[in-house]
Amino acid sequence: MKKNLVILISGRGSNMQAIVQACAKEGWNARVAAVISNRADAPGLAFARDHGIFTTVVDHIQFQSREAFDQALGDEIMRHEPTVVALAGFMRILTPEFVKRFEGKLINVHPSLLPAFPGLRTHARAIEAGCRVAGATVHYVTAELDHGPIIAQAVVPVLPTDTPHTLAQRVLQQEHLMVPCVLRWALQGELVIEGGRVKQPDGVSHCWNGMNQPNLA
Ligand code: GAR
Numbered sequence: 755m756k757k758n759l760v761i762l763i764s765g766r767g768s769n770m771q772a773i774v775q776a777c778a779k780e781g782w783n784a785r786v787a788a789v790i791s792n793r794a795d796a797p798g799l800a801f802a803r804d805h806g807i808f809t810t811v812v813d814h815i816q817f818q819s820r821e822a823f824d825q826a827l828g829d830e831i832m833r834h835e836p837t838v839v840a841l842a843g844f845m846r847i848l849t850p851e852f853v854k855r856f857e858g859k860l861i862n863v864h865p866s867l868l869p870a871f872p873g874l875r876t877h878a879r880a881i882e883a884g885c886r887v888a889g890a891t892v893h894y895v896t897a898e899l900d901h902g903p904i905i906a907q908a909v910v911p912v913l914p915t916d917t918p919h920t921l922a923q924r925v926l927q928q929e930h931l932m933v934p935c936v937l938r939w940a941l942q943g944e945l946v947i948e949g950g951r952v953k954q955p956d957g958v959s960h961c962w963n964g965m966n967q968p969n970l971a
Contacts, residue, residue, distance in 0.1 A: 757837040757941045758787035762827075762844035767798015768926065769842035769863060769933050774805055776934035784941040787834040790827070792846055808834075814846060824852035831856070838940045841895065842933065850897040858947070860895035861940055863933050865925050867891060867907055872900030877918040877925065888912050888921055889964070890929045892936045894947065903952045905945060908932045908962035928964040936960070 761770045789802035794811045802809045812830055817823035841862040866876040868891040880888040889909040896902035908928035939945050946953040
């Protein structure tokens, strides 16, 4: 039986596209059962629809409270019986109740090398801080924003000429490689959390290296 993956988006959905493409190309024993957005105008919805994936919108504006929205979102997710729920550019703070409901299933991608720069404007903050490297983190979601056991990270250089936009693009390229790979591991049940850390069963550090990209030469 194929495992179900539910993907939450709020906008462009380029990570979602990378996941959908990898799932098809690599023949995962899983299917993208639903793409759910909290915004009706999320451009990513059209891609999912065009690929025959069930899409729906749970619009946070329609709800009186964060709790009510999370309850409705959770109910929609549950209908698809997911093994894994991927937050791929999902720009909502989640309640502890929601996180508890999907404990061990929620995986987020965040565009910084956590625990540095949780929250917004990560690339601008990395440049302002004079960081020489930046990147992205894929992690299990806990009740604390942009925290939780780290599964994998991708690292890229910060160039002297970088703007938040150019740095974001360089990081995003790595996200597109890392995110599908991590989700495949999660769907295959290969990830184990032990003592608040994700075990690396193969003894390999799950780090995507974008330090030597040809276009930086
Ligand atoms: C990605 O860079 C992702 O890491 C970030 O939003 C972007 C979504 O792009 N996520 C967050 O900032 C979550 N805190 P996408 O919609 O094209 O995948």
